[in-house]
Amino acid sequence: MTGEFPKxxxxxxxxxxxxxxPGKADLLQGIAETGSIRAAGRRLSMSxxxxxxxxxxxxxxxxxPLIETGKGGAGGGGxxxxxxxxxxxxxxxxxxxxxxxxxxEADLDALSARVKKDVEPGADSG
Amino acid sequence: MTGEFPKxxxxxxxxxxxxxxPGKADLLQGIAETGSIRAAGRRLSMSxxxxxxxxxxxxxxxxxPLIETGKGGAGGGGxxxxxxxxxxxxxxxxxxxxxxxxxxEADLDALSARVKKDVEPGADSG
Numbered sequence: 001m002t003g004e005f006p007k008x009x010x011x012x013x014x015x016x017x018x019x020x021x022p023g024k025a026d027l028l029q030g031i032a033e034t035g036s037i038r039a040a041g042r043r044l045s046m047s048x049x050x051x052x053x054x055x056x057x058x059x060x061x062x063x064x065p066l067i068e069t070g071k072g073g074a075g076g077g078g079x080x081x082x083x084x085x086x087x088x089x090x091x092x093x094x095x096x097x098x099x100x101x102x103x104x105e106a107d108l109d110a111l112s113a114r115v116k117k118d119v120e121p122g123a124d125s126g
Numbered sequence: 127m128t129g130e131f132p133k134x135x136x137x138x139x140x141x142x143x144x145x146x147x148p149g150k151a152d153l154l155q156g157i158a159e160t161g162s163i164r165a166a167g168r169r170l171s172m173s174x175x176x177x178x179x180x181x182x183x184x185x186x187x188x189x190x191p192l193i194e195t196g197k198g199g200a201g202g203g204g205x206x207x208x209x210x211x212x213x214x215x216x217x218x219x220x221x222x223x224x225x226x227x228x229x230x231e232a233d234l235d236a237l238s239a240r241v242k243k244d245v246e247p248g249a250d251s252g
Contacts, residue, residue, distance in 0.1 A: 062241060
């Protein structure tokens, strides 16, 4: 398990009121993988309402929608998928996270080295 | 104002239960600048209780404290300051953020270019 640390998560504030944070990135990825807003939200322990709210923010915040829902479309009973722009934005977010882990490796390693070794998993706020 | 965008904020999960996110980074900076946990929390619209909880998490999560409180010390009625380790960790967090903005510039610019131009400031969740 420890091989996956440090993990870096990003919040990018693109303009006042337009932010791409870990929740939106994971939701985009979940929709891409499950084809469903409900299933993507469930996987993230996110309420259906919250998942839809984030989809709405994403679709309103950019010059084209990032997610399209297939009400009555080819998918039949709904379903959702990323648009080309949605796929591009998800890929760029993941690329930035990967870049960080490589370019900031020395700083990340220095932080990791000072973590208490016998600490118990606990709160993860702030 | 737009010159300050995109802003990048980081959450680094160093180990299970040990995360450094924007709240902790800003709190460390606030304590360094104000010499007070209460004043730092207030500046961040953070309750005193939450500020103290984050200080506790920071001090328990690393192999030395990051913040020392000066009860009865030279500061008289309390006060707080970063330890050497606290200063080092804050500096590394800010260095990583700066690195991101420069190394991920092309991806960040590409994201910014697709933000809707007439959007109203709104929710900033996820």
